[in-house]
Amino acid sequence: MSDQQSRSREQGRSEKASLFERLRTFFVREETSVRGDIEEALDDESHASDISQQERAMLRNVLELHELRVSDVMIKRRDIIAVSLEDSISHVAETFHTAGHSRLPVYAETLDDPRGMIHIRDFFNYLWSQGGVISGGGVKFDRLAETVSAAGIVRPVLFVPPSMPALELLVKMQAARTHMALVIDEYGGTDGLASIEDIVELIVGDIEDEHDSVEGPLVSKTEDGAWVVDARAELEEVENTSGLPLSNHPDAQSVETIGGLVTMIAGRVPSKGERVQFLSNVQFEILDADPRRIKKVLIRTIIVES
Numbered sequence: 001m002s003d004q005q006s007r008s009r010e011q012g013r014s015e016k017a018s019l020f021e022r023l024r025t026f027f028v029r030e031e032t033s034v035r036g037d038i039e040e041a042l043d044d045e046s047h048a049s050d051i052s053q054q055e056r057a058m059l060r061n062v063l064e065l066h067e068l069r070v071s072d073v074m075i076k077r078r079d080i081i082a083v084s085l086e087d088s089i090s091h092v093a094e095t096f097h098t099a100g101h102s103r104l105p106v107y108a109e110t111l112d113d114p115r116g117m118i119h120i121r122d123f124f125n126y127l128w129s130q131g132g133v134i135s136g137g138g139v140k141f142d143r144l145a146e147t148v149s150a151a152g153i154v155r156p157v158l159f160v161p162p163s164m165p166a167l168e169l170l171v172k173m174q175a176a177r178t179h180m181a182l183v184i185d186e187y188g189g190t191d192g193l194a195s196i197e198d199i200v201e202l203i204v205g206d207i208e209d210e211h212d213s214v215e216g217p218l219v220s221k222t223e224d225g226a227w228v229v230d231a232r233a234e235l236e237e238v239e240n241t242s243g244l245p246l247s248n249h250p251d252a253q254s255v256e257t258i259g260g261l262v263t264m265i266a267g268r269v270p271s272k273g274e275r276v277q278f279l280s281n282v283q284f285e286i287l288d289a290d291p292r293r294i295k296k297v298l299i300r301t302i303i304v305e306s
Contacts, residue, residue: 039063042267053264054254060268061203070169071162073199074183074192082107085115089127089151090144096120103180105193106154112189114182116154126153159184162191170199201293202269226300231259231293244282244299259294262286269293 042056051059082105083092095104102120107113148154158181160169169181173196183192218233219241227242238258239246246252246261255261262284263269266276269289276284281301288295 052254053267054260057263057267058203064268065167065199065202066165068166068202069162070160070164070166070181070183070194071192073166073202074162074194075198076192077111077190080105080111080190080193082111082114083118083148084108085149085154086147088145088147092118092123092148093144096123103195105157105180105182106148107190114157114159114184114190117157117180118148118153119155122153122155126151157182160194161186166199166202169194170196173199222298224300226298228287229258229297229299231257231262231289231295231297233258235261238299242299244301245279246282248279258297258299262294262297 081099083095085108104118106115108115160181162183179196181194185191218230219238220228229238235246255264262276270286272286272289274286283300283302285298287298
């Protein structure tokens with residue numbers, strides 16, 4: 001074999017080895033992961049034009065969802081609105097009206113003895129099937145004193161521990177085709193309540209409908225010239241009231257509320273006490289927030305040193 005043939009063969013083996021190493025590195029990634037790759041890509045601002053800030057924030061929320069437990073998203077026991085098996089149909093109707101919910105947990109003697117839930121659709125189907133007639137702004141029904149237990153309108157509900165991953169609960173709710181789960185502590189008592197909406201809001205942000213109401217002023221000025229703003233306040237309203245150029249952000253047109261703007265700029269839902277810089281002279285301080293959403297923001301202008 002000539003020297004030239006020998007060198008050519010060695011070069012071929014070297015190229016094959018190099019190709020093999022590249023393929024091995026691609027398919028067998030020992031020090032990185034898909035999650036890490038996505039997080040790295042989201043942190044890379046050089047591709048900012050490929051994905052909007054809002055999409056970036058949602059992707060971050062999806063990645064962070066695996067770290068959250070049911071206890072992070074549930075409604076606390078003290079805030080649960082429920083009815084008893086022995087409550088009357090009249091009381092249930094009043095509770096649906098005042099609570100503004102479409103589902104109510106049902107218990108026996110106390111909330112620590114949960115039995116299921118009532119869906120408002122089942123409730124009205126029951127009224128209709130028993131001859132209830134909506135007339136003159138009220139319900140004419142001869143059996144308003146009948147109990148929840150006798151009516152037979154209680155559906156089963158999921159029971160989950162507070163330590164369950166929130167993402168696992170979302171999958172479990174989807175499989176069970178239910179939107180509500182009661183959170184049970186280690187002693188079997190009711191610790192809280194979780195809904196599918198609570199988990200979805202961890203990804204997409206606060207979801208409100210036309211019946212949601214806001215109490216008190218949305219925007220108020222402090223003595224030192226800063227602004228305390230409800231995160232649900234519309235961006236245009238905050239800008240008109242405060243005179244701050246909030247719509248100057250390139251992606252401001254993709255959000256409607258001040259909470260949405262702050263979340264978009266931060267790329268995630270910031271924590272209480274965290275500060276987020278906006279433009280060169282405006283700063284947002286998070287006064288109140290939970291894992292799902294921002295609730296209240298302090299907006300102040302800062303002096304920029306030249």
